Amino acid sequence: AAGVIQSPRHLIKEKRETATLKCYPIPRHDTVYWYQQGPGQDPQFLISFYEKMQSDKGSIPDRFSAQQFSDYHSELNMSSLELGDSALYFCASSLFWLAGGSYEQYFGPGTRLTVT
Amino acid sequence: AQSVTQLGSHVSVSEGALVLLRCNYSSSVPPYLFWYVQYPNQGLQLLLKYTSAATLVKGINGFEAEFKKSETSFHLTKPSAHMSDAAEYFCAVTFTGGGNKLTFGTGTQLKVEL
Numbered sequence: 121a122a123g124v125i126q127s128p129r130h131l132i133k134e135k136r137e138t139a140t141l142k143c144y145p146i147p148r149h150d151t152v153y154w155y156q157q158g159p160g161q162d163p164q165f166l167i168s169f170y171e172k173m174q175s176d177k178g179s180i181p182d183r184f185s186a187q188q189f190s191d192y193h194s195e196l197n198m199s200s201l202e203l204g205d206s207a208l209y210f211c212a213s214s215l216f217w218l219a220g221g222s223y224e225q226y227f228g229p230g231t232r233l234t235v236t
Numbered sequence: 237a238q239s240v241t242q243l244g245s246h247v248s249v250s251e252g253a254l255v256l257l258r259c260n261y262s263s264s265v266p267p268y269l270f271w272y273v274q275y276p277n278q279g280l281q282l283l284l285k286y287t288s289a290a291t292l293v294k295g296i297n298g299f300e301a302e303f304k305k306s307e308t309s310f311h312l313t314k315p316s317a318h319m320s321d322a323a324e325y326f327c328a329v330t331f332t333g334g335g336n337k338l339t340f341g342t343g344t345q346l347k348v349e350l
Contacts, residue, residue: 212280
């Protein structure tokens with residue numbers, strides 16, 4: 121079965137540079153989520169999109185922005201990178217949740233960002 | 237606010253022994269609970285979910301979990317551990333009206349010894 125695709129898998133950037141992470145959801149999934157997992161930490165929710173609209177926002181720095189495109193893929197743009205941005209960034213996808221229900225999220229393999 | 241607490245950041249069991257990973261939740265509304273497994277340098281794989289249907293939930297790889305409202309718990313068990321079960325396990329919660337974003341516990345590293 122098709123899974124969530126993330127690219128690149130590894131990315132090395134220097135401080136103050138920019139980075140763009142891409143996420144391709146499972147076919148027919150219309151909702152995309154981004155999570156950040158620091159070393160030895162649990163994943164933290166950043167932001168989510170449904171039908172190209174931001175649906176929820178978590179602890180995402182103002183230096184980061186994201187969007188979802190008409191083909192449902194999403195990109196996370198990170199500017200003025202800091203050492204503390206080094207982490208594993210996961211994308212997950214799901215079907216849109218219905219009132220009173222919850223659809224499980226399927227995670228991609230992650231993009232490991234290293235800021236030097 | 238909704239949250240989950242995983243007791244024990246590291247659990248070690250012998251191969252063939254019972255696996256018990258603990259998760260307690262805090263939620264003012266009915267929660268939806270999940271267990272995910274993460275192997276080194278890999279993504280998160282869904283093991284099982286509780287979404288208010290059966291309280292005993294069976295998942296992949298022989299794992300199961302029981303939702304106990306009276307104890308606000310959702311512990312993960314497996315009758316017989318296998319070496320391939322060694323990984324990090326995360327309990328996660330979301331809830332109706334929560335936008336479906338997941339809040340994770342701090343994770344439990346499972347080690348399986350011969």
